[in-house]
Amino acid sequence: MEQNLNQEILDKITKVCLCKAIPKAKIKQAIRKGARSVKEVQEATGAGSGGCGGRRCTPKIEELLKQYGETWK
Numbered sequence: 001m002e003q004n005l006n007q008e009i010l011d012k013i014t015k016v017c018l019c020k021a022i023p024k025a026k027i028k029q030a031i032r033k034g035a036r037s038v039k040e041v042q043e044a045t046g047a048g049s050g051g052c053g054g055r056r057c058t059p060k061i062e063e064l065l066k067q068y069g070e071t072w073k
């Protein structure tokens with residue numbers, strides 16, 4: 001329980017897309033709602049449309065898709 005709470009808080013404060021200040025929680029929510037590719041996650045969250053053009057956040061989104069995409073099918 002406390003572990004889950006800590007994870008939730010961490011997910012809210014950990015930014016995946018630094019340019020757009022998109023937290024990990026929002027990326028995970030998009031995956032949970034059915035986004036299955038980087039493009040779908042980006043469309044759902046706005047990540048990747050910042051100044052770096054997604055160079056910094058795309059690898060992190062790919063990693064999260066790998067981590068959670070399968071378990072939340």
Ligand code: FES
Binds near residue numbers: 016048051056058
């Ligand atoms: S970190 Fe996501 S667009 Fe730059």
